[in-house]
Amino acid sequence: MIHLDNVSWRRGKKDSAPVLAHLSFMVPQGGFRWLLGPSGAGKSSLLSLLHLENLPTDGQMTILGKTVTQEEKRAALVRLRQRIGMVHQDYQLMPDLSVADNVALPLRLQNRPEDEIQDEVHAILKWVGLGSRTDVPANRLSGGEQQRTAIARAIIHRPGLILADEPTNALEESQSCRLLDMFAELSAMGTTVVVATHNESLVRRLERPFLFLEHGRLVDDGGEQP
Amino acid sequence: MTRPFSGRKDGLSLSEALPDRSLFMLVAMMGFLAALALAGASGARALSARWSGGAAQLLTIQVPEADTPLPTPNDTSTTRVQAVLADLASLPDGAQVHRLTPPELARLLEPWLGETDNTALPLPAIIRVRLPPDTSVPDTLEQALNAHVPGTIVEHNARWGERLRALANSLLACAGLALLSVGGIATMITGLATRTGLATRKDIIKTLHGLGASDSYIAGRFAWRTATLGFGGGLSGTLAACLPLLLLLQMAAPFASTPLATTERLLPVDWQALANTIPSDMALALALLPFVAAFICWFTTQVMVRLWLLRLP
Numbered sequence: 228m229i230h231l232d233n234v235s236w237r238r239g240k241k242d243s244a245p246v247l248a249h250l251s252f253m254v255p256q257g258g259f260r261w262l263l264g265p266s267g268a269g270k271s272s273l274l275s276l277l278h279l280e281n282l283p284t285d286g287q288m289t290i291l292g293k294t295v296t297q298e299e300k301r302a303a304l305v306r307l308r309q310r311i312g313m314v315h316q317d318y319q320l321m322p323d324l325s326v327a328d329n330v331a332l333p334l335r336l337q338n339r340p341e342d343e344i345q346d347e348v349h350a351i352l353k354w355v356g357l358g359s360r361t362d363v364p365a366n367r368l369s370g371g372e373q374q375r376t377a378i379a380r381a382i383i384h385r386p387g388l389i390l391a392d393e394p395t396n397a398l399e400e401s402q403s404c405r406l407l408d409m410f411a412e413l414s415a416m417g418t419t420v421v422v423a424t425h426n427e428s429l430v431r432r433l434e435r436p437f438l439f440l441e442h443g444r445l446v447d448d449g450g451e452q453p
Numbered sequence: 454m455t456r457p458f459s460g461r462k463d464g465l466s467l468s469e470a471l472p473d474r475s476l477f478m479l480v481a482m483m484g485f486l487a488a489l490a491l492a493g494a495s496g497a498r499a500l501s502a503r504w505s506g507g508a509a510q511l512l513t514i515q516v517p518e519a520d521t522p523l524p525t526p527n528d529t530s531t532t533r534v535q536a537v538l539a540d541l542a543s544l545p546d547g548a549q550v551h552r553l554t555p556p557e558l559a560r561l562l563e564p565w566l567g568e569t570d571n572t573a574l575p576l577p578a579i580i581r582v583r584l585p586p587d588t589s590v591p592d593t594l595e596q597a598l599n600a601h602v603p604g605t606i607v608e609h610n611a612r613w614g615e616r617l618r619a620l621a622n623s624l625l626a627c628a629g630l631a632l633l634s635v636g637g638i639a640t641m642i643t644g645l646a647t648r649t650g651l652a653t654r655k656d657i658i659k660t661l662h663g664l665g666a667s668d669s670y671i672a673g674r675f676a677w678r679t680a681t682l683g684f685g686g687g688l689s690g691t692l693a694a695c696l697p698l699l700l701l702l703q704m705a706a707p708f709a710s711t712p713l714a715t716t717e718r719l720l721p722v723d724w725q726a727l728a729n730t731i732p733s734d735m736a737l738a739l740a741l742l743p744f745v746a747a748f749i750c751w752f753t754t755q756v757m758v759r760l761w762l763l764r765l766p
Protein backbone atom coordinates (compact mmCIF):
# COMPACT_ATOMS: atom_id res chain seq x y z
CA MET A 228 0.00 0.00 0.00
CA ILE A 229 1.21 3.48 -0.85
CA HIS A 230 -0.23 6.63 0.60
CA LEU A 231 1.16 10.09 0.01
CA ASP A 232 -0.36 13.09 1.73
CA ASN A 233 0.77 16.48 0.48
CA VAL A 234 4.32 15.24 -0.10
CA SER A 235 7.00 17.57 -1.46
CA TRP A 236 10.62 16.86 -2.17
CA ARG A 237 13.50 19.22 -2.88
CA ARG A 238 16.92 18.27 -4.06
CA GLY A 239 19.41 19.81 -1.64
CA LYS A 240 18.80 23.26 -0.18
CA LYS A 241 15.66 24.28 1.66
CA ASP A 242 14.96 27.29 -0.55
CA SER A 243 15.40 25.43 -3.86
CA ALA A 244 12.34 24.80 -6.01
CA PRO A 245 10.75 21.46 -5.17
CA VAL A 246 11.23 18.67 -7.72
CA LEU A 247 7.96 17.15 -6.49
CA ALA A 248 5.28 19.38 -5.01
CA HIS A 249 2.19 18.62 -2.94
CA LEU A 250 1.63 15.07 -4.14
CA SER A 251 -1.36 13.29 -2.66
CA PHE A 252 -2.46 9.91 -3.91
CA MET A 253 -2.93 6.39 -2.78
CA VAL A 254 -2.38 2.96 -4.29
CA PRO A 255 -4.01 0.04 -2.45
CA GLN A 256 -2.17 -3.22 -1.78
CA GLY A 257 -2.19 -5.20 -5.04
CA GLY A 258 -2.93 -2.06 -7.05
CA PHE A 259 -1.29 -1.31 -10.38
CA ARG A 260 -0.48 2.24 -11.53
CA TRP A 261 1.06 3.62 -14.62
CA LEU A 262 3.24 6.62 -13.88
CA LEU A 263 3.06 8.95 -16.86
CA GLY A 264 4.27 12.40 -17.79
CA PRO A 265 6.65 14.21 -20.09
CA SER A 266 10.38 13.86 -19.77
CA GLY A 267 11.67 15.77 -16.75
CA ALA A 268 8.26 15.75 -15.04
CA GLY A 269 9.69 13.95 -12.00
CA LYS A 270 8.71 10.31 -12.59
CA SER A 271 12.13 8.93 -11.64
CA SER A 272 12.25 11.30 -8.69
CA LEU A 273 8.90 10.04 -7.42
CA LEU A 274 10.01 6.42 -7.81
CA SER A 275 13.23 7.10 -5.88
CA LEU A 276 11.09 8.64 -3.15
CA LEU A 277 8.86 5.56 -3.05
CA HIS A 278 12.03 3.44 -3.01
CA LEU A 279 13.22 5.41 0.05
CA GLU A 280 16.38 6.55 -1.73
CA ASN A 281 15.16 9.99 -0.72
CA LEU A 282 12.79 10.98 2.03
CA PRO A 283 10.02 13.59 1.67
CA THR A 284 10.98 17.10 2.67
CA ASP A 285 7.35 17.80 3.58
CA GLY A 286 4.17 15.84 4.01
CA GLN A 287 3.47 12.30 5.04
CA MET A 288 4.37 9.17 3.12
CA THR A 289 3.27 5.63 3.95
CA ILE A 290 4.95 2.71 2.16
CA LEU A 291 3.83 -0.89 2.67
CA GLY A 292 1.82 0.24 5.66
CA LYS A 293 4.72 2.04 7.33
CA THR A 294 4.71 5.80 7.70
CA VAL A 295 8.13 7.12 6.83
CA THR A 296 9.48 10.37 8.23
CA GLN A 297 12.80 12.17 8.01
CA GLU A 298 13.60 10.93 11.51
CA GLU A 299 12.96 7.29 10.64
CA LYS A 300 15.42 4.79 12.16
CA ARG A 301 17.91 3.63 9.56
CA ALA A 302 17.39 -0.01 10.46
CA ALA A 303 13.66 0.32 9.84
CA LEU A 304 14.32 1.84 6.42
CA VAL A 305 16.69 -1.02 5.57
CA ARG A 306 14.01 -3.59 6.42
CA LEU A 307 11.46 -1.69 4.38
CA ARG A 308 13.76 -1.39 1.36
CA GLN A 309 14.26 -5.15 1.39
CA ARG A 310 10.52 -5.47 0.74
CA ILE A 311 10.65 -3.25 -2.34
CA GLY A 312 11.86 -4.28 -5.81
CA MET A 313 13.11 -1.50 -8.04
CA VAL A 314 14.03 -1.48 -11.73
CA HIS A 315 16.06 1.67 -12.30
CA GLN A 316 16.00 3.57 -15.56
CA ASP A 317 19.78 3.01 -15.76
CA TYR A 318 19.52 -0.57 -14.39
CA GLN A 319 22.19 -0.04 -11.68
CA LEU A 320 23.76 -3.46 -12.02
CA MET A 321 27.05 -4.37 -10.37
CA PRO A 322 29.38 -4.18 -13.38
CA ASP A 323 31.90 -6.74 -12.11
CA LEU A 324 29.35 -9.33 -11.08
CA SER A 325 27.88 -12.02 -13.28
CA VAL A 326 24.22 -11.97 -14.21
CA ALA A 327 23.51 -14.66 -11.63
CA ASP A 328 25.39 -12.87 -8.84
CA ASN A 329 23.57 -9.64 -9.63
CA VAL A 330 20.21 -11.32 -9.46
CA ALA A 331 21.17 -13.19 -6.27
CA LEU A 332 21.96 -9.98 -4.37
CA PRO A 333 18.57 -9.29 -2.73
CA LEU A 334 18.43 -12.88 -1.45
CA ARG A 335 22.02 -12.79 -0.22
CA LEU A 336 21.38 -9.57 1.65
CA GLN A 337 18.58 -11.45 3.41
CA ASN A 338 21.04 -14.26 4.27
CA ARG A 339 18.99 -16.92 2.53
CA PRO A 340 20.59 -20.38 2.22
CA GLU A 341 22.87 -20.61 -0.80
CA ASP A 342 21.29 -23.67 -2.44
CA GLU A 343 17.88 -22.04 -2.24
CA ILE A 344 19.36 -18.90 -3.83
CA GLN A 345 20.86 -20.92 -6.68
CA ASP A 346 17.54 -22.56 -7.48
CA GLU A 347 15.61 -19.30 -7.42
CA VAL A 348 18.18 -17.48 -9.52
CA HIS A 349 18.27 -20.11 -12.22
CA ALA A 350 14.50 -20.32 -12.38
CA ILE A 351 14.03 -16.60 -12.75
CA LEU A 352 16.87 -16.18 -15.24
CA LYS A 353 15.30 -18.87 -17.38
CA TRP A 354 12.03 -17.01 -17.22
CA VAL A 355 13.55 -13.72 -18.43
CA GLY A 356 15.42 -15.58 -21.16
CA LEU A 357 18.92 -15.29 -19.68
CA GLY A 358 19.29 -18.97 -18.73
CA SER A 359 22.38 -19.31 -20.92
CA ARG A 360 23.96 -16.02 -19.82
CA THR A 361 24.23 -16.63 -16.05
CA ASP A 362 28.02 -16.32 -15.82
CA VAL A 363 28.47 -13.32 -18.08
CA PRO A 364 29.64 -10.17 -16.26
CA ALA A 365 26.99 -7.46 -16.29
CA ASN A 366 29.27 -5.01 -18.06
CA ARG A 367 29.33 -7.28 -21.10
CA LEU A 368 25.57 -7.48 -21.57
CA SER A 369 23.49 -5.75 -24.21
CA GLY A 370 21.03 -3.09 -23.08
CA GLY A 371 18.09 -5.49 -23.25
CA GLU A 372 19.98 -8.17 -21.35
CA GLN A 373 20.90 -5.65 -18.67
CA GLN A 374 17.29 -4.56 -18.39
CA ARG A 375 16.09 -8.15 -18.03
CA THR A 376 18.77 -8.77 -15.37
CA ALA A 377 17.57 -5.69 -13.50
CA ILE A 378 13.97 -6.91 -13.73
CA ALA A 379 14.94 -10.36 -12.44
CA ARG A 380 16.79 -8.75 -9.53
CA ALA A 381 13.79 -6.58 -8.68
CA ILE A 382 11.32 -9.46 -8.42
CA ILE A 383 13.38 -12.43 -7.22
CA HIS A 384 12.71 -11.82 -3.52
CA ARG A 385 8.93 -11.46 -4.08
CA PRO A 386 8.71 -7.89 -2.82
CA GLY A 387 5.45 -6.40 -1.63
CA LEU A 388 6.02 -3.36 -3.84
CA ILE A 389 7.52 -3.28 -7.33
CA LEU A 390 8.70 0.01 -8.81
CA ALA A 391 9.82 0.03 -12.44
CA ASP A 392 11.28 3.00 -14.30
CA GLU A 393 10.91 2.55 -18.08
CA PRO A 394 11.32 -1.22 -17.70
CA THR A 395 10.64 -1.99 -21.33
CA ASN A 396 12.52 0.67 -23.30
CA ALA A 397 15.30 -1.76 -24.25
CA LEU A 398 13.05 -4.79 -24.72
CA GLU A 399 11.54 -6.39 -27.78
CA GLU A 400 7.80 -6.20 -28.22
CA SER A 401 7.23 -9.82 -27.20
CA GLN A 402 9.43 -9.46 -24.08
CA SER A 403 7.56 -6.29 -23.11
CA CYS A 404 4.29 -8.16 -23.38
CA ARG A 405 5.50 -11.01 -21.20
CA LEU A 406 6.78 -8.55 -18.62
CA LEU A 407 3.48 -6.73 -18.63
CA ASP A 408 1.60 -10.00 -18.17
CA MET A 409 3.82 -10.85 -15.24
CA PHE A 410 3.30 -7.45 -13.60
CA ALA A 411 -0.46 -7.90 -14.00
CA GLU A 412 -0.22 -11.36 -12.47
CA LEU A 413 1.91 -10.18 -9.54
CA SER A 414 -0.53 -7.36 -8.94
CA ALA A 415 -3.42 -9.79 -8.96
CA MET A 416 -1.54 -11.84 -6.35
CA GLY A 417 -1.30 -8.83 -4.04
CA THR A 418 1.88 -7.03 -5.06
CA THR A 419 1.59 -3.29 -5.51
CA VAL A 420 3.13 -2.22 -8.83
CA VAL A 421 4.05 1.23 -10.13
CA VAL A 422 5.49 1.46 -13.66
CA ALA A 423 6.81 4.69 -15.15
CA THR A 424 6.78 4.76 -18.92
CA HIS A 425 6.59 6.85 -22.10
CA ASN A 426 5.37 3.90 -24.12
CA GLU A 427 1.75 4.63 -25.02
CA SER A 428 1.09 1.36 -26.82
CA LEU A 429 2.12 -0.45 -23.64
CA VAL A 430 -0.30 1.63 -21.60
CA ARG A 431 -3.07 0.87 -24.04
CA ARG A 432 -2.35 -2.83 -23.82
CA LEU A 433 -2.92 -2.95 -20.06
CA GLU A 434 -5.65 -0.57 -19.05
CA ARG A 435 -5.02 0.46 -15.48
CA PRO A 436 -5.32 3.72 -13.54
CA PHE A 437 -2.47 6.13 -14.00
CA LEU A 438 -0.71 8.90 -12.15
CA PHE A 439 0.13 11.79 -14.45
CA LEU A 440 2.96 14.12 -13.46
CA GLU A 441 3.79 17.49 -14.94
CA HIS A 442 6.48 19.80 -13.56
CA GLY A 443 6.57 17.77 -10.38
CA ARG A 444 2.83 18.11 -9.76
CA LEU A 445 0.18 15.48 -9.99
CA VAL A 446 -2.26 16.33 -12.79
CA ASP A 447 -4.21 13.09 -12.52
CA ASP A 448 -4.16 10.92 -9.42
CA GLY A 449 -5.55 7.70 -10.90
CA GLY A 450 -9.00 8.17 -9.51
CA GLU A 451 -8.46 6.91 -6.01
CA GLN A 452 -8.68 9.64 -3.42
CA PRO A 453 -6.63 9.30 -0.27
CA MET B 454 23.41 -30.02 -13.07
CA THR B 455 23.82 -26.29 -12.82
CA ARG B 456 27.19 -24.85 -12.11
CA PRO B 457 27.23 -23.04 -8.77
CA PHE B 458 28.03 -19.43 -9.38
CA SER B 459 30.83 -17.55 -7.85
CA GLY B 460 30.35 -17.55 -4.10
CA ARG B 461 28.86 -14.84 -1.92
CA LYS B 462 29.67 -11.82 -4.01
CA ASP B 463 28.14 -8.42 -3.61
CA GLY B 464 30.01 -6.43 -6.24
CA LEU B 465 31.94 -4.24 -3.84
CA SER B 466 35.16 -5.95 -5.05
CA LEU B 467 37.08 -4.29 -2.30
CA SER B 468 40.30 -6.06 -3.19
CA GLU B 469 40.32 -3.77 -6.22
CA ALA B 470 38.69 -0.74 -4.68
CA LEU B 471 41.05 -0.31 -1.75
CA PRO B 472 44.61 0.53 -2.62
CA ASP B 473 45.91 -2.70 -1.14
CA ARG B 474 49.56 -2.56 -1.62
CA SER B 475 50.03 1.02 -0.50
CA LEU B 476 47.94 0.47 2.65
CA PHE B 477 49.74 -2.79 3.37
CA MET B 478 53.18 -1.23 2.86
CA LEU B 479 52.38 1.88 4.88
CA VAL B 480 50.97 -0.12 7.76
CA ALA B 481 54.01 -2.40 7.58
CA MET B 482 56.27 0.64 7.92
CA MET B 483 54.17 1.91 10.80
CA GLY B 484 54.38 -1.54 12.38
CA PHE B 485 58.14 -1.48 11.99
CA LEU B 486 58.41 1.90 13.70
CA ALA B 487 55.97 0.88 16.40
CA ALA B 488 57.96 -2.28 17.11
CA LEU B 489 61.15 -0.26 17.51
CA ALA B 490 59.39 2.27 19.73
CA LEU B 491 57.94 -0.54 21.80
CA ALA B 492 61.36 -2.09 22.21
CA GLY B 493 62.72 1.29 23.25
CA ALA B 494 59.93 1.71 25.75
CA SER B 495 60.49 -1.76 27.12
CA GLY B 496 64.22 -1.16 27.45
CA ALA B 497 63.77 2.21 29.08
CA ARG B 498 61.27 0.76 31.49
CA ALA B 499 63.62 -2.08 32.44
CA LEU B 500 66.46 0.40 33.00
CA SER B 501 64.28 2.67 35.05
CA ALA B 502 63.09 -0.21 37.19
CA ARG B 503 66.63 -1.44 37.63
CA TRP B 504 67.96 1.91 38.71
CA SER B 505 65.12 2.70 41.01
CA GLY B 506 65.46 -0.76 42.52
CA GLY B 507 68.71 -2.49 43.40
CA ALA B 508 71.31 -0.20 41.99
CA ALA B 509 70.08 2.87 43.79
CA GLN B 510 70.36 1.18 47.15
CA LEU B 511 74.08 0.58 46.76
CA LEU B 512 76.72 2.62 48.52
CA THR B 513 80.45 2.30 47.90
CA ILE B 514 82.89 3.57 50.48
CA GLN B 515 86.62 3.94 49.83
CA VAL B 516 89.01 4.08 52.73
CA PRO B 517 92.57 4.99 51.66
CA GLU B 518 95.45 3.70 53.74
CA ALA B 519 93.03 1.26 55.23
CA ASP B 520 95.37 -0.62 57.48
CA THR B 521 97.07 2.37 58.99
CA PRO B 522 96.20 2.67 62.67
CA LEU B 523 93.97 5.53 63.49
CA PRO B 524 95.63 7.99 65.80
CA THR B 525 93.17 8.16 68.60
CA PRO B 526 93.43 9.96 71.90
CA ASN B 527 93.30 6.81 73.99
CA ASP B 528 95.74 5.14 71.58
CA THR B 529 94.02 1.79 71.06
CA SER B 530 95.18 0.01 67.95
CA THR B 531 92.22 0.47 65.63
CA THR B 532 92.93 0.65 61.89
CA ARG B 533 91.21 3.28 59.79
CA VAL B 534 89.00 0.73 58.00
CA GLN B 535 87.98 -0.84 61.28
CA ALA B 536 86.94 2.59 62.50
CA VAL B 537 84.80 3.16 59.41
CA LEU B 538 83.21 -0.28 59.71
CA ALA B 539 82.42 0.46 63.33
CA ASP B 540 80.78 3.75 62.36
CA LEU B 541 78.71 2.00 59.71
CA ALA B 542 77.04 -0.05 62.42
CA SER B 543 74.80 2.96 62.94
CA LEU B 544 73.19 2.50 59.48
CA PRO B 545 69.50 1.53 59.29
CA ASP B 546 68.61 -2.00 60.35
CA GLY B 547 69.09 -4.58 57.65
CA ALA B 548 71.89 -2.77 55.85
CA GLN B 549 74.45 -5.24 54.53
CA VAL B 550 78.03 -4.03 54.94
CA HIS B 551 80.72 -5.95 53.12
CA ARG B 552 84.39 -5.18 52.76
CA LEU B 553 85.70 -6.53 49.47
CA THR B 554 88.26 -9.28 49.98
CA PRO B 555 91.61 -8.99 48.17
CA PRO B 556 90.55 -11.50 45.46
CA GLU B 557 87.30 -9.56 44.89
CA LEU B 558 89.25 -6.34 44.69
CA ALA B 559 91.69 -7.89 42.26
CA ARG B 560 88.84 -9.03 40.04
CA LEU B 561 87.30 -5.58 40.15
CA LEU B 562 90.56 -3.97 39.11
CA GLU B 563 91.57 -6.58 36.57
CA PRO B 564 90.30 -4.67 33.53
CA TRP B 565 92.49 -1.74 34.47
CA LEU B 566 95.51 -3.32 36.07
CA GLY B 567 95.66 -6.75 34.47
CA GLU B 568 96.30 -9.99 36.23
CA THR B 569 99.42 -8.78 37.93
CA ASP B 570 100.21 -9.06 41.55
CA ASN B 571 98.73 -5.88 42.93
CA THR B 572 99.89 -6.27 46.47
CA ALA B 573 102.57 -3.67 45.90
CA LEU B 574 99.96 -1.03 45.07
CA PRO B 575 98.54 1.02 47.89
CA LEU B 576 94.95 0.01 47.26
CA PRO B 577 92.18 1.55 49.31
CA ALA B 578 89.74 -0.67 51.10
CA ILE B 579 86.38 -0.87 49.35
CA ILE B 580 83.29 -1.32 51.44
CA ARG B 581 80.05 -2.14 49.69
CA VAL B 582 76.85 -1.26 51.53
CA ARG B 583 73.46 -2.51 50.39
CA LEU B 584 70.65 -0.64 52.04
CA PRO B 585 67.29 -2.26 52.61
CA PRO B 586 64.57 -0.99 50.23
CA ASP B 587 62.97 2.37 51.07
CA THR B 588 65.76 3.45 53.36
CA SER B 589 68.41 6.03 52.77
CA VAL B 590 71.53 7.20 54.50
CA PRO B 591 71.81 10.65 56.06
CA ASP B 592 73.41 13.17 53.72
CA THR B 593 75.92 13.87 56.46
CA LEU B 594 77.37 10.34 56.38
CA GLU B 595 80.40 11.31 54.32
CA GLN B 596 81.08 14.31 56.56
CA ALA B 597 80.74 12.25 59.70
CA LEU B 598 83.02 9.50 58.41
CA ASN B 599 85.54 12.05 57.22
CA ALA B 600 85.62 13.78 60.54
CA HIS B 601 86.47 10.50 62.16
CA VAL B 602 88.61 8.94 59.42
CA PRO B 603 89.93 11.67 57.13
CA GLY B 604 90.07 10.86 53.41
CA THR B 605 87.10 8.49 53.36
CA ILE B 606 85.06 8.79 50.15
CA VAL B 607 81.39 7.85 50.00
CA GLU B 608 80.18 7.07 46.49
CA HIS B 609 76.39 7.11 46.54
CA ASN B 610 75.00 5.24 43.54
CA ALA B 611 71.57 6.73 44.15
CA ARG B 612 72.81 10.05 42.88
CA TRP B 613 73.64 8.46 39.55
CA GLY B 614 70.58 6.31 39.78
CA GLU B 615 68.36 9.39 39.99
CA ARG B 616 69.84 10.82 36.84
CA LEU B 617 69.76 7.58 34.93
CA ARG B 618 66.22 6.99 36.01
CA ALA B 619 65.21 10.44 34.84
CA LEU B 620 66.90 9.66 31.53
CA ALA B 621 65.14 6.32 31.28
CA ASN B 622 61.81 7.95 32.08
CA SER B 623 62.24 10.58 29.41
CA LEU B 624 63.17 7.84 26.95
CA LEU B 625 60.00 6.05 27.98
CA ALA B 626 57.98 9.21 27.37
CA CYS B 627 59.59 9.62 23.93
CA ALA B 628 58.77 6.05 23.03
CA GLY B 629 55.19 6.61 24.16
CA LEU B 630 54.91 9.73 22.03
CA ALA B 631 56.40 7.88 19.08
CA LEU B 632 53.83 5.13 19.51
CA LEU B 633 51.01 7.66 19.68
CA SER B 634 52.25 9.39 16.52
CA VAL B 635 52.55 6.08 14.70
CA GLY B 636 49.00 5.19 15.75
CA GLY B 637 47.75 8.58 14.58
CA ILE B 638 49.49 8.26 11.24
CA ALA B 639 48.12 4.74 10.80
CA THR B 640 44.63 6.07 11.49
CA MET B 641 45.06 8.81 8.91
CA ILE B 642 46.43 6.43 6.31
CA THR B 643 43.52 4.07 6.83
CA GLY B 644 41.11 6.97 6.64
CA LEU B 645 42.56 8.10 3.33
CA ALA B 646 42.52 4.58 1.91
CA THR B 647 38.91 4.16 2.99
CA ARG B 648 37.97 7.46 1.42
CA THR B 649 39.53 6.38 -1.86
CA GLY B 650 37.66 3.09 -1.67
CA LEU B 651 34.39 4.86 -0.97
CA ALA B 652 34.94 7.27 -3.84
CA THR B 653 35.63 4.54 -6.40
CA ARG B 654 32.70 2.42 -5.19
CA LYS B 655 30.20 5.22 -4.68
CA ASP B 656 27.64 4.01 -7.21
CA ILE B 657 27.90 0.41 -6.16
CA ILE B 658 27.45 1.33 -2.51
CA LYS B 659 24.37 3.36 -3.42
CA THR B 660 22.94 0.41 -5.32
CA LEU B 661 23.67 -2.00 -2.47
CA HIS B 662 22.10 0.45 -0.06
CA GLY B 663 19.04 0.63 -2.29
CA LEU B 664 18.81 -3.15 -2.36
CA GLY B 665 18.51 -3.12 1.42
CA ALA B 666 22.08 -3.56 2.64
CA SER B 667 22.43 -2.22 6.17
CA ASP B 668 25.09 0.24 7.27
CA SER B 669 26.74 -2.42 9.39
CA TYR B 670 26.92 -4.76 6.39
CA ILE B 671 28.64 -2.20 4.15
CA ALA B 672 30.87 -0.80 6.90
CA GLY B 673 31.71 -4.34 8.00
CA ARG B 674 32.78 -5.33 4.49
CA PHE B 675 35.11 -2.34 4.22
CA ALA B 676 36.39 -2.70 7.77
CA TRP B 677 37.10 -6.40 7.36
CA ARG B 678 39.13 -5.63 4.27
CA THR B 679 41.25 -2.89 5.86
CA ALA B 680 41.63 -4.90 9.08
CA THR B 681 43.04 -7.81 7.08
CA LEU B 682 45.45 -5.49 5.31
CA GLY B 683 46.33 -3.86 8.64
CA PHE B 684 46.98 -7.22 10.27
CA GLY B 685 49.21 -8.33 7.40
CA GLY B 686 51.03 -5.02 7.39
CA GLY B 687 51.45 -4.99 11.16
CA LEU B 688 52.74 -8.55 11.15
CA SER B 689 55.23 -7.86 8.36
CA GLY B 690 56.45 -4.69 10.02
CA THR B 691 56.91 -6.44 13.36
CA LEU B 692 58.77 -9.34 11.79
CA ALA B 693 60.95 -6.93 9.84
CA ALA B 694 61.79 -5.13 13.08
CA CYS B 695 62.84 -8.35 14.81
CA LEU B 696 66.30 -8.58 13.26
CA PRO B 697 67.47 -5.09 14.23
CA LEU B 698 65.82 -5.58 17.60
CA LEU B 699 67.69 -8.80 18.30
CA LEU B 700 70.96 -7.10 17.36
CA LEU B 701 70.17 -4.20 19.65
CA LEU B 702 69.19 -6.59 22.38
CA GLN B 703 72.47 -8.37 22.05
CA MET B 704 74.40 -5.17 22.27
CA ALA B 705 72.40 -4.19 25.32
CA ALA B 706 72.83 -7.59 26.90
CA PRO B 707 75.81 -6.62 29.10
CA PHE B 708 73.59 -4.01 30.73
CA ALA B 709 70.69 -6.31 31.20
CA SER B 710 70.06 -8.36 34.28
CA THR B 711 70.60 -11.67 32.52
CA PRO B 712 73.81 -11.39 30.60
CA LEU B 713 74.18 -13.24 27.37
CA ALA B 714 76.71 -16.00 26.93
CA THR B 715 77.86 -14.83 23.53
CA THR B 716 78.52 -11.18 24.16
CA GLU B 717 81.73 -11.14 22.20
CA ARG B 718 80.17 -11.93 18.86
CA LEU B 719 78.25 -9.28 17.04
CA LEU B 720 76.12 -11.63 15.00
CA PRO B 721 73.97 -13.88 17.09
CA VAL B 722 74.53 -17.56 16.70
CA ASP B 723 72.46 -19.01 19.46
CA TRP B 724 69.04 -17.73 18.46
CA GLN B 725 67.36 -19.72 21.17
CA ALA B 726 69.42 -18.16 23.91
CA LEU B 727 68.94 -14.77 22.32
CA ALA B 728 65.19 -15.23 22.11
CA ASN B 729 65.19 -16.11 25.79
CA THR B 730 66.66 -12.74 26.63
CA ILE B 731 63.71 -10.87 25.09
CA PRO B 732 61.83 -9.35 28.00
CA SER B 733 58.41 -10.95 28.27
CA ASP B 734 56.55 -7.64 28.29
CA MET B 735 58.24 -6.66 25.05
CA ALA B 736 57.51 -10.02 23.46
CA LEU B 737 53.86 -9.66 24.44
CA ALA B 738 53.67 -6.12 23.09
CA LEU B 739 55.25 -7.18 19.81
CA ALA B 740 52.88 -10.11 19.49
CA LEU B 741 49.92 -7.79 20.06
CA LEU B 742 51.13 -5.25 17.51
CA PRO B 743 49.49 -6.83 14.40
CA PHE B 744 46.20 -7.10 16.28
CA VAL B 745 46.39 -3.49 17.38
CA ALA B 746 47.13 -2.48 13.76
CA ALA B 747 44.15 -4.53 12.59
CA PHE B 748 41.94 -2.92 15.22
CA ILE B 749 43.02 0.61 14.30
CA CYS B 750 42.22 -0.11 10.64
CA TRP B 751 38.92 -1.80 11.46
CA PHE B 752 37.75 0.95 13.78
CA THR B 753 38.79 3.84 11.53
CA THR B 754 37.07 2.26 8.56
CA GLN B 755 33.89 1.53 10.49
CA VAL B 756 33.64 5.14 11.59
CA MET B 757 34.49 6.54 8.15
CA VAL B 758 32.06 4.34 6.22
CA ARG B 759 29.20 4.84 8.66
CA LEU B 760 29.67 8.60 8.56
CA TRP B 761 29.76 8.49 4.77
CA LEU B 762 26.60 6.38 4.63
CA LEU B 763 24.70 9.02 6.62
CA ARG B 764 24.38 10.99 3.38
CA LEU B 765 22.07 8.25 2.14
CA PRO B 766 18.76 8.03 4.02
Ligand SMILES: Nc1ncnc2c1ncn2[C@@H]1O[C@H](COP(=O)(O)OP(=O)(O)OP(=O)(O)O)[C@@H](O)[C@H]1O
Pocket residue numbers: 238246264265266267268269270271272273316
Ligand atom coordinates in the same frame (compact mmCIF):
# COMPACT_ATOMS: atom_id res chain seq x y z
N1 LIG C 1 20.99 14.56 -10.51
C1 LIG C 1 20.21 15.61 -10.71
N2 LIG C 1 20.61 16.82 -10.33
C2 LIG C 1 19.84 17.91 -10.50
N3 LIG C 1 18.64 17.86 -11.08
C3 LIG C 1 18.18 16.67 -11.49
C4 LIG C 1 18.93 15.49 -11.35
N4 LIG C 1 18.22 14.47 -11.85
C5 LIG C 1 17.08 15.00 -12.31
N5 LIG C 1 17.03 16.31 -12.12
C6 LIG C 1 15.93 17.21 -12.43
O1 LIG C 1 14.80 16.80 -11.69
C7 LIG C 1 13.63 16.87 -12.47
C8 LIG C 1 12.90 15.55 -12.49
O2 LIG C 1 13.74 14.59 -13.11
P1 LIG C 1 13.29 13.09 -13.29
O3 LIG C 1 14.50 12.31 -13.65
O4 LIG C 1 12.56 12.68 -12.08
O5 LIG C 1 12.30 13.18 -14.53
P2 LIG C 1 11.60 12.00 -15.33
O6 LIG C 1 10.16 12.28 -15.32
O7 LIG C 1 12.04 10.70 -14.79
O8 LIG C 1 12.19 12.19 -16.78
P3 LIG C 1 12.45 11.06 -17.90
O9 LIG C 1 11.12 10.69 -18.43
O10 LIG C 1 13.27 11.76 -18.91
O11 LIG C 1 13.16 9.95 -17.23
C9 LIG C 1 14.05 17.33 -13.86
O12 LIG C 1 13.79 18.70 -13.97
C10 LIG C 1 15.54 17.08 -13.89
O13 LIG C 1 16.17 18.08 -14.66
Ligand SMILES: [Mg+2]
Pocket residue numbers: 270271272316392
Ligand atom coordinates in the same frame (compact mmCIF):
# COMPACT_ATOMS: atom_id res chain seq x y z
MG1 LIG D 1 13.15 9.15 -15.47
